[in-house]
Amino acid sequence: MRIEFDNPDLFSFDDSFASLSFLGRTEPALLGKVRASFEENRSFCQKYVRPLALRTDLALQRDPTALAGEMLKLALEHRRFSRVLPGILGGLSDGTVITPMITAEETASVDAGFVGVLSGHGLGMAALAYTMNLRLLDWFARETIRGEIQGPPFLIDCAITEPSAGTDMEEVALLPHAKLVSEARRVEGGAILNGRKCFISGGHFATHHLVILPFDRHDPVKTSGVFMVPSTAKGFSLGKLEHKMGMKAGPASELVFEDCFVPDEYIVLEAAKTAGASIEPLLLGVLGTTRVYVGAWATGIGRGAFEIALQFAKRTRYRGKTLIQHQFAQRALVDMFLNVHKARSVYLEAMFALMNASGGAGAPGFTSSAWFRALFESYPARKVRHSDGVRRMLMKRSRPNAQAQQRVQFYSSLAKVVGSDVGMDNCHRALDLMGAVGLRHDAGAEKLFRDAKLCQIFEGTNQLNRLHMAQHFLARGDASMEVF
Numbered sequence: 001m002r003i004e005f006d007n008p009d010l011f012s013f014d015d016s017f018a019s020l021s022f023l024g025r026t027e028p029a030l031l032g033k034v035r036a037s038f039e040e041n042r043s044f045c046q047k048y049v050r051p052l053a054l055r056t057d058l059a060l061q062r063d064p065t066a067l068a069g070e071m072l073k074l075a076l077e078h079r080r081f082s083r084v085l086p087g088i089l090g091g092l093s094d095g096t097v098i099t100p101m102i103t104a105e106e107t108a109s110v111d112a113g114f115v116g117v118l119s120g121h122g123l124g125m126a127a128l129a130y131t132m133n134l135r136l137l138d139w140f141a142r143e144t145i146r147g148e149i150q151g152p153p154f155l156i157d158c159a160i161t162e163p164s165a166g167t168d169m170e171e172v173a174l175l176p177h178a179k180l181v182s183e184a185r186r187v188e189g190g191a192i193l194n195g196r197k198c199f200i201s202g203g204h205f206a207t208h209h210l211v212i213l214p215f216d217r218h219d220p221v222k223t224s225g226v227f228m229v230p231s232t233a234k235g236f237s238l239g240k241l242e243h244k245m246g247m248k249a250g251p252a253s254e255l256v257f258e259d260c261f262v263p264d265e266y267i268v269l270e271a272a273k274t275a276g277a278s279i280e281p282l283l284l285g286v287l288g289t290t291r292v293y294v295g296a297w298a299t300g301i302g303r304g305a306f307e308i309a310l311q312f313a314k315r316t317r318y319r320g321k322t323l324i325q326h327q328f329a330q331r332a333l334v335d336m337f338l339n340v341h342k343a344r345s346v347y348l349e350a351m352f353a354l355m356n357a358s359g360g361a362g363a364p365g366f367t368s369s370a371w372f373r374a375l376f377e378s379y380p381a382r383k384v385r386h387s388d389g390v391r392r393m394l395m396k397r398s399r400p401n402a403q404a405q406q407r408v409q410f411y412s413s414l415a416k417v418v419g420s421d422v423g424m425d426n427c428h429r430a431l432d433l434m435g436a437v438g439l440r441h442d443a444g445a446e447k448l449f450r451d452a453k454l455c456q457i458f459e460g461t462n463q464l465n466r467l468h469m470a471q472h473f474l475a476r477g478d479a480s481m482e483v484f
């Protein structure tokens with residue numbers, strides 16, 4: 001049989017080398033800033049997170065109704081939530097996604113649960129940013145910073161999943177058929193929400209909830225809205241705190257809405273009015289970012305498993321030699337090391353694809369100057385920034401073209417799948433090498449194993465993400481191929 005090659009562009013330059021396509025677009029000072037943040041986070045994790053990791057996991061195994069309060073306090077005191085907030089608002093971000101990604105790997109290699117403490121707020125802020133509602137974004141970012149410095153905390157989560165719609169809510173192609181129980185109803189001066197969301201990261205830590213649900217649950221694509229609900233709102237309550245397998249420090253919460261009124265100023269976005277009549281770009285944007293983050297997070301777990309196995313092999317004697325002096329152990333460790341590099345390369349490529357699509361090459365140097373800050377804070381500047389016109393313009397400009405969108409989608413799923421499969425594989429290998437010792441809680445490897453499994457499930461299961469890649473890579477330019 002003669003094979004015809006009908007798609008020579010399958011591995012185009014931009015599809016294959018996202019990092020190379022990014023060359024030359026960064027601020028010269030960016031590398032120094034990223035390196036400094038990396039080093040600072042590394043010593044923070046060794047000094048503060050490591051001593052808490054196993055202790056917290058054990059305490060929450062013994063009492064699944066408790067929260068990781070000590071870890072939350074640590075994160076607030078050391079301003080970990082501000083690290084994703086723009087410098088111009090007082091946050092500590094360098095304006096790129098590089099630092100959040102590489103610090104997620106680093107932190108997760110020490111404790112994936114601590115990343116779980118941070119991730120709900122990170123997801124909430126990412127979703128809020130994608131709505132381009134700068135009025136609420138400005139306010140929320142400043143309040144988060146104030147909450148870290150003076151208290152009390154001011155945190156958000158992002159609620160998409162429903163009891164009978166997880167995968168369907170995470171894949172826009174499936175959204176029209178999602179079996180939703182939640183719905184909003186328009187009333188004078190706002191909307192009334194009814195329904196429930198489940199497995200929401202950081203729900204029990206959050207003071208506000210960014211909720212995505214439709215005005216007509218039979219047409220979620222065109223009628224969905226994004227609502228900000230304070231925990232104190234009448235009609236809102238926290239449901240159960242999930243007693244889950246791993247990442248115990250990061251709460252996964254049920255949110256319940258019973259005739260919960262949301263005033264107009266807290267309706268963050270209405271697809272029908274602002275987002276080009278569809279919630280699709282928002283979901284693609286948010287998941288295209290957070291799946292890369294999960295890839296980095298899971299790479300860190302795989303690295304943590306490698307590091308534990310390495311230390312074990314150096315200290316354990318077998319047949320008169322340390323384990324690491326045996327070839328079988330060396331091969332096992334090299335395979336684990338190889339895995340970490342594979343997963344890291346993929347999430348970094350995905351990150352560059354994301355930055356290529358969004359033009360995010362770091363905040364230009366002048367944005368940290370006093371004159372720019374004064375201008376930014378002035379009343380006229382704020383008025384313009386918060387106007388509908390600027391919002392529409394930003395939404396249009398932030399939306400990648402079709403090719404770049406496809407690239408972001410397949411790369412982000414790739415990072416998520418490779419990272420979480422590697423995380424799981426390395427935990428298996430570490431436990432194999434360590435034998436019964438690895439099963440002990442105080443050895444650390446069994447905790448990583450429990451943590452790793454979650455990464456294969458959230459942000460869309462890996463099965464679903466494989467289909468997502470089929471749709472955004474294999475099916476490109478092939479009208480005969482149907483995925484969903």
Ligand SMILES: Cc1cc2nc3c(=O)[nH]c(=O)nc-3n(C[C@H](O)[C@H](O)[C@H](O)COP(=O)(O)OP(=O)(O)OC[C@H]3O[C@@H](n4cnc5c(N)ncnc54)[C@H](O)[C@@H]3O)c2cc1C
Binds near residue numbers: 458461
């Ligand atoms: C720790 C944790 C934290 C989370 N945090 C958040 C959060 O902050 N916010 C939020 O909104 N959600 C959150 N989630 C929810 C998460 O995103 C969902 O669990 C995930 O998308 C999978 O959905 P599901 O669990 O409902 O699985 P289901 O959709 O019930 O899937 C069950 C099985 O069916 C398969 N499947 C379903 N549909 C298809 C299909 N069409 N084609 C092929 N296979 C299919 C799946 O792959 C899976 O194997 C979190 C979950 C966890 C575990």
